[in-house]
Amino acid sequence: MSQTDAEKKRKFRSAKRMREIMTEYYIEAKTADQTGKKVAWITSGGPVEPLIVMDVIPVYPENYGAMIGASHMGGDLCAKAEALGYSTDLCSYARADIACALENGGPIGGLPKPDMLICCNNICGTVMKWYEVQARLFNVPLFIFDTPFCHVDFADEARRYVRAQIDEYISFLEGVCKKKFDFDRSMEVGRLSLKGQQLWQEVLDAAAHRPSPMTAFDAFFFLALIVTLRGTDKVVNFYTELLEEMKERVSQGISAVENERYRLLWDNLPVWYRLKWLSDTFASHGACLVADTYTTAWCGSMKYIDENDFIDSMAEAYTRIYLNIGVDEMAKTIFEMIDKYEVDGLVMHSNRSCKPYSFGQYDLMRMVQEKKGIPCMMLESHMVDERSFSESQALTRIDAFMEVIRKRGPGAGTAR
C-alpha cells in the first residue's frame, strides 16, 4: 500500500459528520434571535442538562476559545484584552473571549449574544470574574453554580448545598424563560446525557488497543460534542457511529500513528495552536499520545450519576469532576490511566492559562515516577496565547524525552 493510501486510511470518516453537526449547532445558535430561542453562555463543566430541558441553546466560550486557538487568533485577541487592562497572567480563554465580545471579532464572527450566563466554578475560580465581566457587558442575568472543592470525599453538607442550588438554578431558568421546568423531560435528557458520557468513555477506551486507533489529538477534536451537546440524541447518535468506526479500525489494524512504538499519556488542556506540530513531532518518534486526562474529564464522574434520579445525583457528578478534586485523587486517576492504556511516559503541559490544572503537576509527576516508574516531561505554554510558545525549547524537551524513553525500550512501561 502506498504511503498516501495509508494516510487516507488513517483519516476518520466521522470527522466530516462531526464538522457538519458543529456547523449546524453554531448556525442554530447564531440565528436564535430569529427563531425565538434563548441562548445561554455556560462554562465547560457546567450543568447543561437543565438548559436542554428548557430548550435553551447552550453556547460555550471555552469551546469557542479552542476555536480561537486553533485559528491562531489567540495572540492578537489576548493582546487586545491586555490593552483593556487585563493581566497577561489571566487565562487566555478569558482574555480572548472578553476581547471577542467587545469587538465582535474572532472565528465565525463572534458568538451569539447571550440571554443569560451560567457559571459553574467546578473548573476554576477565574470563570466567576470572567462571567461577571460578561454579565455587565451584555446586561443579562448571571447564575453562579458554586461547587465546593472535594479534597477526598463529598460531604453531606456539600451535597445539600449543591442540591439546593439545582432548585435555585431551575427557578432561575423558569424566570428567564418564563415557562415551567418539565421534570419528565429532564429524565429523558439525563438519560441521554449519561448515555453520551458512556459512549464517549467507550470511544476513549478504544485507545487501549495496540496499536491505538486514535490519538489524544483526535480526542481533542471529537470532544466538542460531549462538551456542547451533552443531553441530546445528536451526541448519542454521533458517538455510536464514532465507536463503530473505532471498532472497525481496531479490527482492521489501522493505527493512528504509523509504526506505533511508544504510548504516552497527556495531561492538561491541549496547546490548541500547535496540535498538528505536536502530533507530527511525537509521531516522528513513533510515539502515540494514546490518552489524556482532559477529554476524560467529560465522562470521569459519570459513576456518580443515577439514571433514575438525574437531578439529585448530578449534584455529586458536577462537583467531583477532575479539576475539583485533590491532588491525591487526581493521581489515582492518572495511575489508572497509565495502567489501562499501558503508557511508556507522561507528557505534562504546564499551562499558564489554567492554574487549577497546572498547580500540583510537579507533585503528580513525582508521584507517577515513584509509583509507576515511567519518564515524565513538562512542556510550558498557554493553551490559546501562541505568543508564549517556544518551538525550539519544546522540541529539545520532546526529543530528549523520547531519547530517554527509547533507551528504556518500548513496553518498558511501568513498575506494575
Place this chain on the structure above:
Amino acid sequence: MKTAGIDIGSITTKAAILEDGVILGTRVGFTGYNAGLAGRKIFDDLTRELGLKASSIDRIVSTGYGRNSVEFAHKSMTEIICHGAGAHFLDANVRTVVDVGGQDSKALIIDATGKVTDFVMNDKCAAGTGRFLEVMARALEVNLDEFGELSLQSGNPAKISSICTVFAESEVISLISRGEQRENIIAGIHDSVASRVYAMAQRLAVDTPIMMTGGVARNIGVVRALEKRFGSPVKVTEYAQTNGAIGAAVLACSLA
C-alpha cells in the same frame, strides 16, 4: 575511530574530536547569526588545528539549539543526552549533571552507564542562565570573566530578590546607586542564579557526585554558591564548556 561532536549553543559553538576514547582537542567559538556556518567553521578550525583531514573523521554528531543546521553531521541529538554522555565520559561516578548555558539551564540524572534517566529544564525565562550573568556584567561594567574571582572577595553578598532578568537588572542598578560594593552585588547575583538552578534541580532525585557543565561553570562564584545550596562539592572539569560536544563525539562512536 575518530569522531567529532559539534554543539551549537545560543551564544557559543563548541567542537570536540575524539579518537578511541581519547580527547584529541576541543574548541569554542561564537555562534553568531548563522548556526550552520558556525558549525562548519568550528569543525574546520579544529581539524586544521589538530592537523587532521575532515575526511578522516568517521562519525559526526551535532547537538545544541542549532543541531539541525549542521548539514554534514551524521546525526543530531539533544544536548541533554550529550551532556549526560560527556559527563559520564569525563567521570563515570557522576550521577547528577547541572548544565548552565547561555539561554537555558538544565539538570539531569544519569545512571552508571551514562544513560539519562530523568531531566528538567528551565522555563522560558533567562533567570538562572548565562544570559542573566551577561546582562548583569554589562550593568556593572565588569568583564564577565572577572565575575567569579570578584565575588569570592565579597564579605556580605547583596540580596537580589527578583527572579526576572529585567527586574533584577533594575535592582542591581539601584544597589549600585546606593553605593553597595561591587563584589557584594556580584556575589548576590551568583546566589540568585544558584538558587534558581538549585530549585529547578530539586524537582529531580539529585544524587552525588554532582558535576557542573556549560559555559557558566567557568564562573567559580556560581560553582561555590551552588555547592553551598547542594551541601555537596560540585565537580567542574577543564572541559565544562565543551562537555556537550564531547558527549556528542562519545555518542558518535556508537553510530553504526
